[in-house]
Amino acid sequence: MRSQEAWTLPWRGLGLSSNLNASDSPHPYRLLDASPGLFDFVEYSAPLSLEETRAHATLYPEMAGRLGQVPVLFHPVHLNLYGPERESAQALADLEAHAQAVGSAWVGNDVGWWHAGGQSFPGYLYLPPPLTLEGLEDCVAHALHVQAGLGRPLALENPAVFARRGDMHVLDFMAGLHARTGLPLLIDVGHLFSYQLSAGLPLEVGWDGFPFEQVIELHLAGGVVTRRGSRGFYVDDHTQPVRDELFTLLERLLARCPSLRAVTFEGDGHPPEVARLTLERLRRWIPAEPRPPLALKPPAEVPVPALRNASKPWELFELGYGARPPEPRDDPEGSVAETDFRLAVVAEQLDRTYPLSRLLLAGTRDTLRAFTASPEFRELFQGLGRSLEHAFLSYARRHLRAQPDEGGSAALSFEVFLPSVMQRPHAPPGPGEVGLAADAGVGAFAADLSELVYTARALRRHLTGRAWACEVLEVSGLESLAQTARRVVLRPWRFAVRRRAGHLEVQTAPAPLLEMLRTLAAGPLQEAALPPALLAEALGRGWVRRGA
Numbered sequence: 445m446r447s448q449e450a451w452t453l454p455w456r457g458l459g460l461s462s463n464l465n466a467s468d469s470p471h472p473y474r475l476l477d478a479s480p481g482l483f484d485f486v487e488y489s490a491p492l493s494l495e496e497t498r499a500h501a502t503l504y505p506e507m508a509g510r511l512g513q514v515p516v517l518f519h520p521v522h523l524n525l526y527g528p529e530r531e532s533a534q535a536l537a538d539l540e541a542h543a544q545a546v547g548s549a550w551v552g553n554d555v556g557w558w559h560a561g562g563q564s565f566p567g568y569l570y571l572p573p574p575l576t577l578e579g580l581e582d583c584v585a586h587a588l589h590v591q592a593g594l595g596r597p598l599a600l601e602n603p604a605v606f607a608r609r610g611d612m613h614v615l616d617f618m619a620g621l622h623a624r625t626g627l628p629l630l631i632d633v634g635h636l637f638s639y640q641l642s643a644g645l646p647l648e649v650g651w652d653g654f655p656f657e658q659v660i661e662l663h664l665a666g667g668v669v670t671r672r673g674s675r676g677f678y679v680d681d682h683t684q685p686v687r688d689e690l691f692t693l694l695e696r697l698l699a700r701c702p703s704l705r706a707v708t709f710e711g712d713g714h715p716p717e718v719a720r721l722t723l724e725r726l727r728r729w730i731p732a733e734p735r736p737p738l739a740l741k742p743p744a745e746v747p748v749p750a751l752r753n754a755s756k757p758w759e760l761f762e763l764g765y766g767a768r769p770p771e772p773r774d775d776p777e778g779s780v781a782e783t784d785f786r787l788a789v790v791a792e793q794l795d796r797t798y799p800l801s802r803l804l805l806a807g808t809r810d811t812l813r814a815f816t817a818s819p820e821f822r823e824l825f826q827g828l829g830r831s832l833e834h835a836f837l838s839y840a841r842r843h844l845r846a847q848p849d850e851g852g853s854a855a856l857s858f859e860v861f862l863p864s865v866m867q868r869p870h871a872p873p874g875p876g877e878v879g880l881a882a883d884a885g886v887g888a889f890a891a892d893l894s895e896l897v898y899t900a901r902a903l904r905r906h907l908t909g910r911a912w913a914c915e916v917l918e919v920s921g922l923e924s925l926a927q928t929a930r931r932v933v934l935r936p937w938r939f940a941v942r943r944r945a946g947h948l949e950v951q952t953a954p955a956p957l958l959e960m961l962r963t964l965a966a967g968p969l970q971e972a973a974l975p976p977a978l979l980a981e982a983l984g985r986g987w988v989r990r991g992a
Contacts, residue, residue, distance in 0.1 A: 487552075
């Protein structure tokens with residue numbers, strides 16, 4: 445333990461979360477400038493290393509410049525509090541240096557396994573520990589190890605739960621974690637709801653005996669409830685609206701937590717006007733008035749116990765990503781729901797880079813699960829892979845070698861080639877000129893994929909629309925995509941591309957329009973020299989821009 449002096453925890457009040465990306469919504473400082481007093485602090489997620497955060501978090505300079513007026517809390521989500529290995533000494537040194545530099549009064553983190561082999565799990569979707577005595581002992585070892593490197597409290601946050609693994613209630617698990625470590629607690633309202641719902645319990649059942657006086661922070665975020673048969677499952681998704689049940693839970697928790705120092709609205713992805721509505725509602729419960737600091741006694745310094753079972757987390761990894769079927773003790777229904785959510789996150793991330801290849805090679809649950817059960821996916825989290833996209837590329841190439849598919853190979857080669865198109869700089873247009881838009885490009889490829897690109901877009905729209913009516917995504921319809929891939933013609937093909945929301949979108953167009961774009965790729969031209977009808981269409985599709 446860094447220090448045995450008493451911890452003094454200031455009152456932080458009502459906060460808004462941020463991932464420190466200036467382009468994300470809501471922008472906390474723009475929102476606060478527009479509505480002074482709407483909230484009191486910012487809680488942010490970022491890498492443990494302050495240098496890495498400064499290099500990549502575009503909102504960090506403004507956050508650092510406003511620390512005197514808007515305090516912050518550091519919520520890393522890059523910190524393992526479960527898993528087969530402890531955090532390194534360097535990681536803990538980075539964590540303490542980061543928290544000290546920004547004046548974070550405490551550090552909060554979900555009790556879960558966040559990363560392995562230098563890679564975070566897709567979508568930062570951590571693996572929660574089993575709610576057993578064995579799982580508790582390993583989490584105790586992790587928590588004490590992290591706290592030993594900190595000069596401020598580590599607040600332990602209850603994990604989100606899909607499957608019922610273990611016979612402990614999640615609040616009993618967290619109470620045991622506090623009793624064994626002496627560390628304060630952070631209750632995520634949605635995570636608590638996820639357990640109650642999965643276990644089929646009313647909102648306040650299982651609360652008896654829980655040390656609410658040890659809770660220093662509450663989290664509130666959006667999410668979605670899905671139902672399968674008699675079971676319900678809560679999907680923690682901050683971009684979604686906050687459910688009524690969570691507001692009810694929060695109000696009841698506020699009355700039970702006398703040591704509370706902060707309430708954070710995790711409103712990632714909400715438009716500012718929607719985030720403002722939620723914060724105004726919360727402000728009525730957490731008024732903007734100072735409160736005296738809380739003196740918290742640090743836990744006694746004790747030896748950090750060894751991890752008992754390094755193989756158990758990997759068993760949960762295989763279960764969570766569908767590499768092995770669940771057994772009765774694994775809560776099969778809950779395990780399937782968890783795997784489906786993880787597969788959806790993997791598909792969403794892959795579709796940013798490989799939208800064609802992913803549909804062709806991993807478009808169904810079974811074929812997507814074949815990827816997450818593959819050695820390429822597993823090696824990604826054993827320090828042997830560079831990224832999720834690289835793991836899929838290696839898997840796809842191996843698959844195509846074993847089962848040759850000319851259309852699939854052409855699609856994969858095209859998507860590997862595509863980023864190079866956007867690396868070609870083009871000069872901005874001057875007065876009276878027209879040039880390519882800053883986020884647009886034009887390229888050529890050796891195979892004509894125009895029908896395949898169209899089919900993928902049309903099928904996504906059609907199958908998603910049918911899913912709303914049929915309550916199931918009929919992936920058998922992807923056979924049309926496979927047929928189209930077999931019809932790919934090997935001939936020069938020209939296409940346009942736009943950068944949208946962090947990914948590249950391929951667009952087709954008539955040959956005369958693409959020829960005009962190809963000419964503009966070499967440099968801007970006088971507007972008067974361009975065919976008016978083609979120019980109007982290119983402007984309407986956002987491919988070109990006029991000079992100032």
